[in-house]
Amino acid sequence: MSDKVSISYGEITSEMAIVPATEGPSGIDISKLIATTGLSSFDQGFVNTSSTKSAITFIDGEKGILRHRGYPIEQLAEGKSYLEVSYLLVYGELPSAAEAEIFHGKLREASPISKQLLSLIGSFDPTAHPMTVLSSAVSALAASETGLLDPKNPEQVEAATISLLGKMPVITAAIHRTLMGKDPLAPNLELSLIDDFLRMTFGEEGQSWKSNDVVTGALDTLLLLHADHEQNCSTSTVRLVGSSGANLFASIASGINALSGPLHGGANEAVLDMLNLISSSGDSVEQYVARVKNKEDGIRLMGFGHRVYKSFDPRAKIVKAHADKVLTELGVKDPLLDIAKELEAAALRDEYFSERKLYPNVDFYTGVIYKAMEFPPRMFTPLFALGRLPGWIAHWREQNLDTSTRIGRPQQVYVGPNQRSI
Numbered sequence: 001m002s003d004k005v006s007i008s009y010g011e012i013t014s015e016m017a018i019v020p021a022t023e024g025p026s027g028i029d030i031s032k033l034i035a036t037t038g039l040s041s042f043d044q045g046f047v048n049t050s051s052t053k054s055a056i057t058f059i060d061g062e063k064g065i066l067r068h069r070g071y072p073i074e075q076l077a078e079g080k081s082y083l084e085v086s087y088l089l090v091y092g093e094l095p096s097a098a099e100a101e102i103f104h105g106k107l108r109e110a111s112p113i114s115k116q117l118l119s120l121i122g123s124f125d126p127t128a129h130p131m132t133v134l135s136s137a138v139s140a141l142a143a144s145e146t147g148l149l150d151p152k153n154p155e156q157v158e159a160a161t162i163s164l165l166g167k168m169p170v171i172t173a174a175i176h177r178t179l180m181g182k183d184p185l186a187p188n189l190e191l192s193l194i195d196d197f198l199r200m201t202f203g204e205e206g207q208s209w210k211s212n213d214v215v216t217g218a219l220d221t222l223l224l225l226h227a228d229h230e231q232n233c234s235t236s237t238v239r240l241v242g243s244s245g246a247n248l249f250a251s252i253a254s255g256i257n258a259l260s261g262p263l264h265g266g267a268n269e270a271v272l273d274m275l276n277l278i279s280s281s282g283d284s285v286e287q288y289v290a291r292v293k294n295k296e297d298g299i300r301l302m303g304f305g306h307r308v309y310k311s312f313d314p315r316a317k318i319v320k321a322h323a324d325k326v327l328t329e330l331g332v333k334d335p336l337l338d339i340a341k342e343l344e345a346a347a348l349r350d351e352y353f354s355e356r357k358l359y360p361n362v363d364f365y366t367g368v369i370y371k372a373m374e375f376p377p378r379m380f381t382p383l384f385a386l387g388r389l390p391g392w393i394a395h396w397r398e399q400n401l402d403t404s405t406r407i408g409r410p411q412q413v414y415v416g417p418n419q420r421s422i
Contacts, residue, residue: 003017003018003020004016004017004018005018005028007033007037009037009038009039012036012037012038014032014033014036014037016028016029016030016032016033017029019050019053023058023060024058024059024060027050034411040411040412040413041411042413046236046410047307050231051231051236051239051408052231052239052399052402053402054230054231054395054398055069055092055398056068056069056089056228056230056391056394056395056398057069057089057228057229057230057391058070058230059229059230059308061306061308061311062311063311064311064312064313064314065314066229066314066315068085068088068089068227068228069088069089069092069093071088071094072314073225073314073315073318074314074318076088076224077221077224077225077315077318080094080224081100081220081224082193082194082220082221082223082224082227082387083100083103083104083107083192083193084100085224085227085390086165086227086389086390087099087100087103089227089228089390089391089393089394090161090390090393090394090397104192104193106162106166107162107165107166107193108166108187108189108193108196109166109189110162110163110165110166110167111166111167111169111170111187111189111193111196112167112170112186112187113167113170113171113174114144116144117137117140117141117144117171118174118184120136120137120140121133121137121171121174121175121178121184122178124136124178124179126179126181128179129260129378130172130175130176130179130378130379130381130382131256131257131259131260131265131381131382131385132260133175133178133179134171134172134175134256134382134385135253135254135256135257135260136253137171137175138164138168138171138249138252138253138256139249139250139253141163141164141167141249142247142249142250145159145160145163145249147159148160148163148247148248148249149247149248149249150247151242151245151246151247151248151400152400157248157397157400160247160248160249161248161393161397164248164249164252164389164393165389165390165393166193168385168386168389169193169194169196169197169200169386170187170197170200172197172201172379172382172383172385172386173185173197173200173201174200175382176201176375176376176379176382177200177201179378180376183205184200185199185200185203185205186200187200188209191209191211192216194216194219194220194223195209195211195216197219197386198211198215198216198219199211201375202374212329212330214325214326214329215326215329215330215373218322218325218326218369218373219373221318221322222319222322222366222369222370222383222387223383223386223387224387225315225318225319225362225387226362226384226387226388227387227388227390227391228388228390228391228394228395229308229388229391230308232264232307233258233259233261233263233264234255234256234258234259234264234265234388234392235255235388235391235392235395236258237254237255237257237258238251238252238254238255238258238392238395238396239395239396239399239408240254240408241254241255242396242399242400243399243405243406243407243408244407244408245407248393248396251392251396252389252392252393252396255385255388255392256385259381259384259385259388260381265381265384265385266380266381267302267303267361267363268303268363268366268367268370268380268381268384269367269377269378269380269381270302270303270363271302271303271340271363271364271366271367271368272336272367272368272371272377272380273302273377274300274301274302274303275336275339275340275343275367275368276336278339278343279335279336279339285339285342285343285346286346288343289301289343289346289347289350293350293352301343301347301353301358302363303360303361303363303364303365304347304353304358304359304360304361304364305356305357305358305359305361306359306361311357311359312359312360313359313360313361313362315361315362316359316360316361316362316364316365319362319364319365319366319369320360320364320365322365322369323337323340323365323368323369323372324337326369326372326373327368327369327372330372330373332372334368334371334372336368336371337365337368340364340365340368344360344364347360366380367380370383
């Protein structure tokens, strides 16, 4: 097979090199397309354009495959923790037991946040969306961590990485408590990262914290499942902002803002809204499915289908297993879980949805689990951001070390008026 592709336009023929992939589709190097043909490529939403080479995550949407650094997500979710997967994404290999312990110690040591940052979080109106507060708080870290802003200084990059991974759970918990009218709790460095996050979110000052292994394990797995997902909207945003030489804090804040959009990070909240709608309407699941198929205004099947996956989202099966486990452990009898199961079964046996490759995705059961843990719906997306943080950092670092990185500057096809005179 040729390692080049020829593109002909009129009398011009240009040869483009193939950039080989270890798995998945290889790319056509069109970096000199305009120079040689006078044409640009048009790819709305960049769905057919590879903007970078990456060794972090591989997805095969047709086969339902997701791997981080070569490891299948099913194996990681079964046998590793969010902390270990964070290490894997950022540093390229799974940590030994000793490396994991050292890594955890560094994150715990870096976790306390300043009074000034707590004051900033507390200054927002209680009606503010937590994602707005979260992005502002991460941006503000650049004002206090002024010695960690040089993208070309390896020591500063490493320190900024540890600072973000350690502080993000504390910031997220503080935002939740502040918007609920409660005082934030300082971290307890003797606890694990996830267990302490739950304590800082739901605990009370001066009271001992009784951890629940089932709940802690489920949240750990949910964060792990969201840790990275290749070149999605928010990750691409982190890379684009980082390509300008922006520091890690500014780049991560941009990713948080991208994730805040309802088409990206708000999907699990939308699933819960849909389940509540079905419950309050009095419709049966079959009636709701019929309304979806009739394409009634405002009626959508949320939590099904994915931009990449054209078969089952491999993360969805893992989340579903945790839903039953968590609700049973907490003694929660949530009719929304029953509706979700009915809806999944009804959609999977209906050719209308299978023909359109609409299968449950990771968001379908996530909201039900978060609700059982007593997180309010507006905190669902910040939890997504907390999970995605190591992936964002890994991509920023990978790009930052790539000597071929250029500042992102997409082309456009201009369709406005020709030159006019006043």
